[in-house]
Amino acid sequence: MNKFFYARLAAVNMRKNARVYVPYLLTCIFTVAAYYMISALSVNPGIEDMELGSGTLRVVLGLGVWVVSLFACIFIFYTNSFLMKRRKKEIGLYNVLGMGKGHLSRMIFYETVYIGVISLVVGTLLGVLLDKAAFLVLANLMEAEVPLGFYVSWGSIWNAILLFGILFFLIFLNSLRQIHLTNPIELLRGGQMGEKEPKTRWLLAIIGIGLLGWGYWLAVSITNPVQAVTLFFFAVILVIVGTYCLFTAGSIAILKVLRKNRRFYYKPNHFIAVSGMIYRMKQNAVGLANICVLSTMVLVMVSSTFSMYVGMEDMLEKTYSRDMEFLIRGDSQYLGEAAAEVVDDILQEEDAEAENILTYTYLNSSAQKIGSTYEIDPSKKNNGAAVAEYCTITFVTLEEYNRVMGTQKSLEEGEILLYTPEEELQGDTFSLGDTSWKIGETLTEFPDNTAAAVMMTTHIGVVVKDWETLLQIETMQRWPDADYEGYSDIECAYSFDLKNGDSQQEAAIYENLIYAFEPTSQLLAEKGGTLAMTRVYYNAQERSIYMSLIGGLLFVGIFLGTLFVMATILIIYYKQISEGYDDKERFTIMEKVGMDKREIRRTIRSQVLTVFFLPLIMAGIHTAFAFPMIGRILQLMALQNQGLYVLCTVVSFLVFAVLYGIIYTLTARTYYKIVS
């Protein structure tokens, strides 16, 4: 026999089965391309040149590589299993005609090699081409300069070959396993072994409802942003597991209840729809749950990253209210004077002028909320406590507060003013450990505080009567350990905008401020006191770090979003095909028994519509429930503009729904072609 026989047979097979093979091949190609793209981007030297913040971006992209690899494995296996199911009959026929399992294995081997080689070659080429485009998009999102020229990462190509080589080998083994485990008669009958009616699994259905409810409840009930962050992934897992349970068990339980209701069930429309749906759900539940989860991920990812991106200016404005901030910490009453003098000197040196100056002295202290009191004594704080229990309290004297805010507030002995926008106030006293104050007034405004804003915890502001009280509090929260000396000192922030400053001048001033510890320390020593540390916040720098982080996140969001949409398309396509083959027979039987063609088409259409739009509706509900939680997390990142997030979510959902509708209509054509 010609030694190329199997090679040729494999090629002919693939051509004959184009309807299922082409989408599979496309999937493999795009997955390879996607893998190469994200992998090459993560090591692209162009990113190194993108000034500051390239480190964060690299981490984000590196994470993306892992997600894509995992996705590739699951997805290619999934589509392949579908392929094998469709081809069982053909393979069984070969077997009956006299091809041994060894021969079949050789044929399958060639097929897998073809698919592997084609998808790797074409995928990599496509990846290299698209990589440049992706890089341009990424650079654009990050507002960075784009270096010219193509970049080909041989390392990424090698990784792709390795990953997908192993993957295809595993798929080959899996196909072999399937061939060897079944006998030809079973193979011949293929997919149409008498489908059993699914069992009602009430327990699973109830667990599903419970988990989903729990997840939703977490999402809705948590008001503390920090807690929202810590519990977000837990809620996500609850909802994912709940979705799978509901789709697999819940749907069937509901349909069976409907079937038990004779009045409802024995109506022409319901009769066929309900019984048909029970089987459709049995075969499709997992696929539909996949679609639902993927869709939700796409929606959540794109809408949140997009609103972060759009709302970034707002966010930066909130966190870094001025161009630059010089922050010093020390054991002295003269921090304010020292900071002002140092900054003035530097500005003079650089021939620059400051405006919009904000300077005040305060004490930032991390507190743990225990009951209704706040514990700031480090030795009494519980180290194992969740982040959500912590908050940052800014203490400031009445004199400073009135000076900065231009107010004329007054305080009695044993009274404080309280600013607590993120937490409900309980009672009219404020306690730190054993010491309590009466709350004189609740404040609606408080001076901007960068050091507190960059912390992920809740922010509380407290205005105390005088310097003595401030010192008393400072002692309360001091670390007993000398190693931490200075960490809990009183701070002074001197923040300002530069009048007509260009970026070069800004950078020079920034540079000077970074190395200003020595002069400040000397100055403070002269005035009386010791300097513990200095720090500089430079808006432009923070901005570029944010840009690369959020631009990177948005990029990964869009990238994965596209990939997931592609996966959704493919799952829907395959589902339509398999549904089509199954329905064909039912279609003819119903016609013979006395249903007219239009009626049949209508009921089938309504069932198929329900099946395919159920995941979209569920995804919509998931997104709606995720909304408050993500809103709070974004709030933590200083994105206060809820309206923007609402808009982004609604727009993403609409775009996605339209896309989904288009995909459905296109694939439905294949379905109708098969059925009629």
Place this chain on the structure above:
Amino acid sequence: MSILEVNHLKKVYTTRFGGSHVQALTDVSFSVEQGEFVAIMGESGSGKTTLLNILATLDRPTSGEVLLAGKNVLSIRERELAAFRRDNLGFVFQDFNLLDTFSLQDNIFLPLVLSGKKYPEMQERLAPIATRLEITPLLKKFPYEVSGGQKQRAAVARALITQPQLILADEPTGALDSRSADSLLRLFEEINQGGQTILMVTHSIKAASSAGRVLFIKDGEVFHQIYRGGRSQEELYQQISDTLTLIATGGAVASSVNYRHHEGGGRHE
């Protein structure tokens, strides 16, 4: 009174681009009396299935007419056809054609549900039929849970439950083992004795010999027919067998001339 009259049916299949014509039915005429049990026999390709499809209103003839209870079924409009089929015809197929998404009971109810009948009425109709067909304990089961013979009896129940004018059976014993086939044929005889008109297309001499009359189709024409008369099933079996041998060997050509004039009611001696 004849319940079914078929006059000069002709069916020509044309390939998609009109390249070639295949004449499936040349000129078929016969009639079935109320309460008769008629079997139609013929080789593969003789036009049996085409004939049955036209009678079932699933296909339309090129020319000719079909009268069911005096009504020309070919004049029924497309959108009323389904309802017509449901109310007047019952079907029993070789491969049962039960929907595996329904329990046997729901499969039997299907035509009634489609006609908008209420559950109590359906239940009332089903009970006696199920008892007679001995499928009462199986009603809650699904098609994949029961044997071929049981499936076929459920299909018969589905055909009977609408109380149709005519039952059309297409190779009903084709997929059954001999015991199930025998019991199904006895069932058909019983039903027929109860007054139900049955028209059965079959290959099997055994099946045909349980009928009251056997029509032979060859090359798209009714070629010959035999009445059972007072004969036993064994005798009829022998007669059918002889006729088929005649048809298959060249002798048929000569004898066809002799048999032709018996068509339309004459008893064969």
